[in-house]
Amino acid sequence: MNQSVKWTMVLVMLIVAALLCLGLGEQWINPFAANGQDAVILWELRWPRLFIAFTVGGLLALAGAWFQVLLGNPLAEPYVLGVAGSASVGAVTALMIYPESALLMSVGAFVGAWIGISIVMAFAHLGSGRMLLAGVVLAAFWSALLALLLALLPRSELGLAFAWMMGDLSHSDLPIPLLLLTWGLALVCGFFLSRSLDALLLGERHAEALGIEVKRLRNRLLLLASAVTAIAVTAAGTIGFVGLVIPHLMRLLFGSLHRAVLPASAIGGGILLMLADSVARTIVAPSELPVGVLTAMIGVPVFLFLLLRRS
Template identity: 50%
Template sequence: MLLLLAATPLCLLTALMVGSVTTDLATLWTTLMPGTSSPDMALALDSQIILELRLPRSLAAFGAGALLAVAGALMQVLLRNPLADPYVLGVSGGAATGALSAMLLGLAGILVTAGAFLGALCAAGLVFGIAQARGTWAPDQLLLTGVVIAMGWGALISLLLTLAPQRNVQGMLFWLMGDLSAARHGFPALLVLMVALLLGLLLARSLNVLALGDQQGALLGLPVARIRIVLYLLASLLTAVAVTLGGSIGFVGLVIPHLLRLAIGSDHYLLLPGSALAGGCLLVLADTLARTLFAPHQIPVGVLTALLGIPVFLYLLLRKPTGAPA
């Protein structure tokens, strides 16, 4: 946990320094400290790159990664399944359908973002409505509903990709794989993250109880149905915000909480903030690599998270016998 706290500023610093134009710590210092102005033209350019390009993008990456990891942790308790991720109930599918529809209509920028957010809310609302109508929030029922609906979104996405003119397809694919190159506004995401973490800490003991199962939870005094609804809405909202910011970046939401459960256990007082920090760091690093590795080409960050994360995850899984965390 302390390690994560220490790693966060390091990751952010790295992200600010590295790129097509590499800056040193001294430049960074002058840039970030207010009140220092420099007559040096080169320095001015550097500071512009840092303040206007790298800083917002890094913050957005941190926000998206943190949101996805926290949403994943919540979704795993909600579905009582350590393999659940934020996308399993179709929120990302809805967002992708919304965003791709907007692109197909020739819209750009903020309208694609709006489309993604609307789509995500639609998807979350749909599953919510079905669960309410059926009167059951049992994990397996919810999972089944969500998975089927996610498949539906998948079909719609394929349809949109087939119909789209050639010149749009690459943008769409980038969006689908998760890409932060257009992310400029990290602050709303960070705000949502802070609120979610505060709420999460209030809920942490209830989550610990819910993790024991519905019946056991109720016997210990937990209002199971109410907690499930709160949890579902919170996880969906976090996912919607993250997906709106960076597309459906995979892997972070599944693996970060899972990894942390292996490393520090499942106490949600630690797991939720830990997931936020680790998810944020991972995505900042991945995004830094995504824009530098094949510079001047940028690759979608989602591709990198998966390529980097999967070997690490498999290593940890094989090293540790199942169910024997530290």
């Protein structure tokens, strides 16, 4: 299929997904004729939440694509490797020290994500399989540490902390322009690194023969993947498997070249999380399900299928 046709399909899917999310399970609101209470619901509740879901989903998908190249393992993604968990620990630790500080929560989440992936990378010399196993074990450790921090956290902050643990877009305090800027910058960085990522997929020796400094490239990927994971976790908590499912799906649709996979993942991840959040918001209305629960229900079967296929 022609690339232009594929991209047209992606844009149509994005528009349809946004319209579905606006009206799913609730009374339809015409964006051009909304006024009064409908206008408040549309412009102050629905659209901001859609933007948050789109940017967070795109960032998680980009981070998953980078981690898969960085670790040389198609099963790698922020949640499975424990990076999202370590970022949550960093965010909750910052919350304990400086309550209600979104900036310091972001810094704490970034430091936690960087520590988590650095520990996983320490097992790189053992091979990708054992490195992935180390990430899974570390994810359990971060979960236990997070439970300990929650036990020490004041009751007034428990609601927000639990929302992070399960993944929730309704408590995001990060400005939408910041999320959109992060999404755009991550996509631009991925575009400039796409040729180097394609070479790294063929092996370190092949990449070095093409004049690529592999160590510097890995450090850049580590920094980028940790940064976008930290922003996503700070905005929406621990949302798993978006970074696993979407890159694989985009590779099936667009091939393995990263100049197509990365932008498609940034858009596809956003579409998936928008739809998942809309379902979570309406399926048991007026109550809400944590969006991380739905993404896990989608991602776990896909992960097991990929694991069996890899075996």
